[in-house]
Amino acid sequence: MRKKILFLIIFFFILCANYEIYAQSSIEVIPSSIKAPREERSIFTINYRIVIDPYYHPLGTYTSDKGEFLVRGNVIGTVNKPLSVTILSADEIGWVSEHLIIPVAVIERALNRGSNIITYQRIFSNYGYYLTANLTIYITTEAGAEFKIKRIELYFNNKRAEITVPRNFKGLKAYANIRYIGSGLLRGYWEVDGRILSYVNQHLVYAGKITLQTPDIPPLPTYDTGYHIVRFVIENPEFNIPVPEIVYFVTPEEFKQILSLKLISPEKGETVKYLPLKFEWTSLNKSSLYLIQFFDNPEGKPIFSAYTKHPYYNLPEFILKKIFVPEKTYYWKVTGFDQKNNIIGESELWNFIFESPQSYVPGEILIAFKAKKNFSENYAKKLKKLYGFQEITKFFLKSINLRVIIFKSLNKTQNIFEIIKKLEREPEVVFAQPNFIFKTFSDPLRKRQIYNDMLFLDKIHLYYTGKDVKVAVIDTGVDIKHEDLKDRIILYKNFIRGEKYKCEIHGTAVAGIIAASTNGVGIEGVAPEAELLALRACQQINKESPMGKCFTETIARALDEAIQNRVQLINMSFGVFKHDRLISRLIEKGISQGILFVAPIGYERAKEGITFPASHPFVISVGGIDENGNPYPTPEVAEKADILAPAVNVFTTIPNNKYNFLTGTSFSSAYITGLLALAAEKENLSKEKLPSFRGDFCRWEEELLKIHLCKQ
Known part of the structure; x- marks a missing residue:
């Protein structure tokens, strides 16, 4: 009997609960949340059910006069557009939608209030009865935003929206330059005169833009004379902007063989100086315009192109610095057009390579002296006079008790290596060397922060966070005000001669990988509670590229600072194909104090071995792997490293509270530094105690951190 009564009571409560669930009035926002990119006006379709x-509420018309953007209950923006929906029966579901525009100003107001979450609220009312709808807006980077097409531009081989070709012309191409945010499946098709030419299904990982082209088979048809309209129609993601059109005209005259256009200089395969360069080719009498195109891959798309009316092109210095890098092979070709914009000539594809710039500062000699109390300045003056020197700067390295003076030879014809040999015979000179130029190893690329999953960081952070471990980042300037780094930096200093401390791309990216805070904003570093010393010993070469250059002088002073501050780890994401005696001494001093040094092996000229300081026997040398675990950049280079870590498409911090995807062994080094910072939280480390890397990164992590991570 008691069981029956209990059953009836439970049944009664279930009925009541269901009545409450299904009987009360409700309003649902679809979707319930969205992601809006920073610095970008966004449009979303929002539905209210x-x-x-x-x-509980009367039937009839429910009206919302306006929508409001709220941060912590405060209004930061308003949408003055009324919405209404009429519901006349209890069985009826009311639907109303709006195209919600989120202005950049609203995003900025939220960020200025320290919030990356906005609530968009609408209140629907009917004779004093109210229903409140709330939409959550997460402010994110363009990479993390919902997949959307921002802009599409179409053009032909001549970089224009119209072109004239003879009948049966071969080689006509149309291109679609698409700008987008987020990542997702791009689905669409090429269309000619309303007929589908070919389909496109491609998963795009955030890069900001992509260029598509019509296929070789089937080609754009040129057998029918007259005008033809080309369109690229996007089916996914939703694209509300009118589809652009481009037009080609096929003339009745038959296609004639395109003339061979001969390239002259630089010669095929030639190594040229990394300086503004003149490209020359033979002239076509009928040609009124030439298009020169440059590629970094013979099968890829152009990285730069330009038009000229002359049979030559002078590559400007600003383009050289922005697009091209030393020690890399590039390809170029030229296409000729007549006055009617017809292609009449085309060259072969030739390659060339920019040679390496000098590995040391021209004319500068670094001289190390024992830091005696009775050191004579007169002796330095004597050297200046004897060798024809000008004193550039001097500094004291307390950690290794050396006084260093950098001189510049005023005789430009002198060989500084011959001078160095003579200087080392001087009784007070410990050693002399060039002021070497090191460089960072990075290229801008894209994808998502997938490596946190590959490295099992969520699980690792249950045991280790790198708390109180001091890590020196010797690099270009780290953005000390970045939202993901400002809580991690305990010291920052500049060592570049004649400059103030500034934030730059490479150092900020490396610091973010190592120790970006766990704060619900942006990314999470490998050791999110480590303490960073941001030591600017390198300078960014130009505004667009993360590439930096460093000097023996600046690196030495930064190393001395780090050693004096008793850090546990020093990340050195730079290198040079020379052995630097002064830097070696500082590394050996740091090792004697229990400091771990980490450096990338680089990614060029495997035949020369690996770069210094990674080549130093006491330094942990790091090579790269891509998302699939393949060695980066090549197996020949990677096999020379002590360990391999993620190098390709690393999502990390860049200046001004932004994020991007970068590639290079510099970032492999940062990952290992971060993991070692985790291990250093609970034990003292040395290179000899580290587990050997046998190709399985997860197993190496398990041995290092002594926790279970890998799948059986």
């Missing part, structure tokens, strides 16, 4: 229970 309304159910009315006459017991």
Whole structure:
């Protein structure tokens, strides 16, 4: 009997609960949350689903006069557009939608209030009865935003929206330059005169833009004379902007063989100086315009192109610095057009390579002296006079008790290596060397922060966070005000001669990988509670590229600072194909104090071995792997490293509270530094105690951190 009574009571409560669930009036926002990119005006379609229970709310028309953007209850923006929906029966579901525009100003107001979450609220009312709808807006980077097409531009081989070709012309191409945010499946098709030419299904990982082209088979048809309209129609993601059109005209005259256009200089395969360069080719009498195109891959798309009316092109210095890097092979070709914009000539594809710039500062000699109390300045003056020197700077390295003076030879014809040999015979000179130029190893690329999953960081952070471990980042300037780094930096200093401390790309990216805070904003570093010393010993070469250059002088002073501050780890994401005696001494001093040094092996000229300081026997040398675990950049280079870590498409911090995807062994080094910072939280480390890397990164992590991570 008691069981029956208990059953009836439970059944009664279930009925009541279900009545409450299904009987009350409700309003649902679809979707319930969205992601809006920073610095970008966004448009979203928002749907409201309304159910009315006459017991709680009257039937009729519900109206919302406006929508409001809120941060912590404060209004930061308003949408003055009314919405209304009429519901006349309890069985009816009311629907109303709006195209919500989120202005950049609203995003900025939220960020200025320290919030990356906005609530968009609408209140629907009917004779004093109210229903409140809330939409959550997460402010994110363009990479993390929902997949959307921002802009599409179409053009032909001549970089224009119209072109004239003879009948049966071969080689006509149309291109679609698409700008987008987020990542997702791009689905669409090429269309000619309303007929589908070919389909496109491609998963795009955030890069900001992509260029598509019509296929070789089937080609754009040129057998029918007259005008033809080309379109690229996007089916996914939703694209509300009118589809652009481009037009080609096929003339009745038959296609004639395109003339061979001969390239002259630089010669095929030639190594040229990394300086503004003149490209020359033979002239076509009928040609009124030439298009020169440059590629970094013979099968890829152009990285730069330009038009000229002359049979030559002078590559400007600003383009050289922005697009091209030393020690890399590039390809170029030229296409000729007549006055009617017809292609009449085309060259072969030739390659060339920019040679390496000098590995040391021209004319500068670094001389190390024992830091005696009775050191004579007169002796330095004597050297200046004897060798024809000008004193550039001097500094004291307390950690290794050396006084260093950098001189510049005023005789430009002198060989500084011959001078160095003579200087080392001087009784007070410990050693002399060039002021070497090191460089960072990075290229801008894209994808998502997938490596946190590959490295099992969520699980690792249950045991280790790198708390109180001091890590020196010797690099270009780290953005000390970045939202993901400002809580991690305990010291920052500049060592570049004649400059103030500044934030730059490479150092900020490396610091973010190592120790970006766990704060619900942006990314999470490998050791999110480590303490960073941001030591600017390198300078960014130009505004667009993360590439930096460093000097023996600046690196030495930064190393001395780090050693004096008793850090546990020093990350050195730079290198040079020379052995630097002064830097070696500082590394050996740091090792004697229990400091771990980490450096990338680089990614060029495997035949020369690996770069210094990674080549130093006491330094942990790091090579790269891509998302699939393949060695980066090549197996020949990677096999020379002590360990391999993620190098390709690393999502990390860049200046001004932004994020981007970068590639290079510099970032492999940062990952290992971060993991070692985790291990250093609970034990003292040395290179000899580290587990050997046998190709399985997860197993190496398990041995290092002594926790279970890998799948069986």
